[in-house]
Amino acid sequence: MTTPERPTRPLPRGRRFDLRATAMFFGLLATALVTGGLALRALSGVVRQRPVWAFVLVCVVLAIVLAHGRRRRWLSAARIARRAGEALEQATTTALDALEAPAPALATAPAPAPPTAHADGHGPGRALGQETGHTSGYEPGHDFDALSPEEFEEAIAALCARDGCSRVQVVGGAGDLGADVTAVCPEGRRLVIQCKRYGDDNKVGSQDLQRFGGTCFTVHEADVALVVTTSDFTEPAEGYAAQCGIVCVARDALLAWSDGRAPAPWAACTGGPAA
Incomplete structure (x- = not known):
């Protein structure tokens, strides 16, 4: 099949x-x-x-x-x-x-005003100069003991502006390296001031002067260096200041300068560190 x-x-x-x-x-x-x-x-x-x-x-x-x-x-x-x-x-x-196509414009906030530079170009500071006519924080016969340390710096800056300094700035604060006020004297010298708002029982010692003396001339390039206090200075501090060419302005001298009974502290100072 x-x-x-x-x-x-x-x-x-x-x-x-x-x-x-x-x-x-x-x-x-x-x-x-x-x-x-x-x-x-x-x-x-x-x-x-x-x-x-x-x-x-x-x-x-x-x-x-x-x-x-x-x-x-x-x-x-x-x-x-x-x-x-x-x-x-x-x-x-x-x-x-x-x-x-043009992109839509975005609303932008106005740029903040740049901070005022130090007279030596080292960062921001609070300008207080004769050209502005500003004397905030100072009055004739002012009670410096009633001021805070910041207000005391403002008062010293106002005194400098009153006596003809220009480019006056309050630069004290963190990282100031000892300079609280900077200015240019009427004759053109650079002025650097350290302010010590101390009580009567707390004098400015030699260590304070040594710290300031290590920066006022080399770092801040001062022609005239002042230490102004509402208290007084110890004898070692005054000796160190005399060697370095730093002008010490104690309480009595500060009051005389403030009241107009004495010339500005830098007037009789030749400036610069001692040789």
Whole structure:
């Protein structure tokens, strides 16, 4: 008994391999990737300035994806490359238009006024000069004992301005390196003052003078260096000041200067450290 031969179906004929079409596909794909990278790079700046364009581009991409999903037949490689190129060209044109459009002006707060520089150029200070006519913190016969250390510095600066100094500044504070007031004497010498608001039972000692003497001439470049106090000086402090050329203004001398009974302390000072 023979078995009937079953008819066989012919195998479906597949597409033949086309090297030219494959090379064209990969070439177009590489071009699309490079163009897309350049477009994304151009769009990144637009997105930072105008975030609304990012939303528009996302909507465009979603619409393209949805439209592509509804199609029931495969598109050829050439059509995919052509449509991708058109979409990228449109996106690039939109990005360039957005870059050419002026960005909205942002409200900016006014810049703060720069701090007043020291007369020696070392940082900020509170200006108090004869040219401003400002004498805050000083009155004739003022009770210096009632002032705070900061107010005492302001009063000494006002005295300097009253007696003809220019470029008077209160520079005391953290990191002042011993200088509380700086000014330029009427004859043009640079004046550096350290203020000591002490009580009667607390005299200015030699250590205070040594610290000031180490910076007043070398760091602050003083021509005349003064130490003004509401108290008095110890004998070692006065001896050190005489050796270094520092003028000591004790309580009695300060009151006489303030009341106009004595000339300004720098008037009889030759200035500079002793040889």
